[in-house]
Amino acid sequence: MHVQETDRPDGSPGHHRGRRPADRTTDHPVTPLYRHLYRAATEVARAPFTRRAWAEAAYCLIGFPLGLAGGVVLAVVLALGAGLTASLVLAVVGALLLVAGLQFARALGGAHRGLAAALLGERTPVPPPTPSGSGFVGRLDAPLRDGVGWRAAAYVLAKLPVGALGAYAVLWWVTGLVNLTAPLRWGVFGQRPTAGDPEGMPVLTPVPFGGLDADTFAGTWLAVLIGVATLACAPWVTRLVVEGDRRLIRALLGPERLADRVRDLEETRALAVDDSVALLRRVERDLHDGAQVRLVAVAMGLDMIRERLDAEADGKPLDTGRLRQLVAGAHQNATEALTELRDLARGIHPPALDEGLPDALATLAARSTVPVELWADVPQRPTPAIETIAYFCAAELLTNVIKHSGARHAAIGVTQREGLLRLQVTDDGRGGATLGAGSGLSGLAQRVRTVDGRLDIRSPEGGPTAVTVELPLRA
Template identity: 45%
Template sequence: MAERRRYRSVRGGELAFAVLGLPLGVLGGVYAVAVLYAGALLSLTVLGLPFVAAALLGARRLGGLHRWLVARLLGEEVPAPRPLPRPAGAFARGRAVLTDPVAWRALLYLFLRLPLGVLGFLAVVGLPLGSVWLVGFPLWVRMMEPGPRSIGLLDLGAIPIGLAVLVAVPAAVQALGGANRTLARTLLGPVRSDQRVRQLEKARSILLAEGTDRLRRLERDLHDGTQAQLVALAITLSLADDVLGAGAPPVGLPPVGLPAEGGSDGPDLGRLRTLVDRARGQAEDTITGLRRLTRGIHPVALEGGLAEALPGLTATSPVPVDVQLDLRERPEEVIERAVYFCAAELLTNVAKHSGARSAELSVSAAEGRVRLTVRDDGHGGAVIGAGTGLTGLAERLAVLDGTLRVDSPPGGPTAVSAELPGRL
């Protein structure tokens, strides 16, 4: 649905890109052919390498212009490649230009844009004109031939052919627009090694941010929760010690048996019992809090694998969840933890935002891939966008070379799928 809306929104841009494609394609193709031809002729002279280096710099700039046009008219944001390195020395700089893969790929793009530009112009201008000529074919023949003339089958057959050609124009323009997007993504974006470096840099920043955030949450929980509970426990034990001290014998005298509860010469056993009960409850609360914190770091349930952890996770969901597991392989520990927390967050989203009455969680691990899918019968409308929890989840999965897909049309149902490698 989103892809169809995007194509509709840029259809006018596709027409403009096709019209501009002919002059730009001719100029780019001529430039690429001239560079290769002149470079080959000058290769045996001292001017050969400087000419090719200057031409490659020009191809890089022209690639940037076409990348801007593709973004503005076709709605395809192609990431800019890395800047050209500038080492010290003229010889080193010239070598960097001559071995620059971005410039050579831009030159190839300019060469391939020529046939696409011609086809695009024919689709936008040639096909409509041909359709008009075919539809008006009987009229053109009558105007060119003087005297009375009957309309033949050939004349009538040209009309439906012309209408069919006219109907095919939008599909042809859209197909050529898709081809131009693919060509731009392939040749005008970063090379594969640069893309991997960017992915690793982004993954590192996400890991650092998540680690910092997790440490801050842990520190806050320890300070506001566990530490406060331990302080309260210490105060309770101090009060109990005061009660015991109130009934202690004077220094130097042997201790005597404690009087019965309610006596005046010994400690208040009723109050002491109350304080001990309170201390026991505070200790249990502290232990529960520590278990919750350690579960957030590494769930104990994962020690038995996803087959044991996920049914326990779904049992705590307020929305009934049907669990389907096909775990032929056991993933690495870090992948298991990611799948567990991903399932927990998706089930939380179902309970909080979907309005669903039932859900289904399915996980499979086979052939080196782990797939998690959470479906619900809620009202739909979930998207991966800025500021949403699904965006953060997709970024965390990307750190592990995982992907997140959302299919949630308005009115539902919703299906969110995550796929990760079984091993890194």
């Protein structure tokens, strides 16, 4: 077991430390690069067969007709309503159409939220209901001022191009699967050149221009190779589209951002107060039940030693054996009290953080029973509170890797970009980590929220797992 400096996973120089298993071959400089290339190749090969890839493809497939139909209808209703509103005679009719369009957008937004929750695990809070006013004018005016409805309408309209991109992503899956059947279609179904039709079997590609034909049976295996390559790329094309859709859902289909922000500030303030109170109670309990008891025992032992020394001064015989026992007991209690005080202080602020977060994380990696690679790029040191939170998050996540994931390898990366400290812990275990599953992630999420941070968990069934913690540099 050793810790060594090496390059970052992307090949650029950096503060990169790793704990290696006791194997002489890991000292070769090519080994880290080979490990990363092997891991990347394995992930690419497994991607088309993962549940996540098929769920994202299904989301794009179902979302395209829903987004197309909903977007076209909403665009027509809003355009017609806006046009009629400009007319003095039909302004009320136009306003009614706009209200109907916003209600329709809310309903479509709910359908898209449900689809994203079912297939992507993207659970967005349901926004508040449409506000209502008094009187005819109030009931007409309040929905028109509904920010949630207008943001839902913006999402439904934005879903038109995003849904088209999703359909294009599904095309990668279709063309890849069809090309895999090329030899079967040639030999069994007779799709080959004939005297009346000299053109060969078309080889499908997701590229919208050009084209290939298989004129011989050997050429059908070229189509198979193209199909394999297309299927290998299909999950990543789909994931790119889905990631853009996720961002739109978070930005447009949830509650008002200002209301969310106020509620988050209230909750994080309460969490910070509860956390500080719990910490004080734990310190008081540990001092009362641990170090205080030891120090009382030391004081009693010293009193007994003083009494025996006073008795010896009065002429009474001195029992040196008993005196040695009392001194040994007092020494043992003092030593144990110091140990408990040191452990208590380490729980509040780990001494390893005195030299900075990278060195503290290197200590964690060196003590892990699972091989851990660490790389860090923190040019500006965060405040002590942020470093402490990042350290305890890394320690808890690494504990989860060891206890629950069944992983053979883990990695810790910490970087600093755009005023944020980004900590990521990954492993090649079985996956399936979620909030509220008894793995301590809920506690981490609360700890991170107290400083306005963010916790992101990507852990599909079968792995790999990647947990990212983003923290401000100053608390």
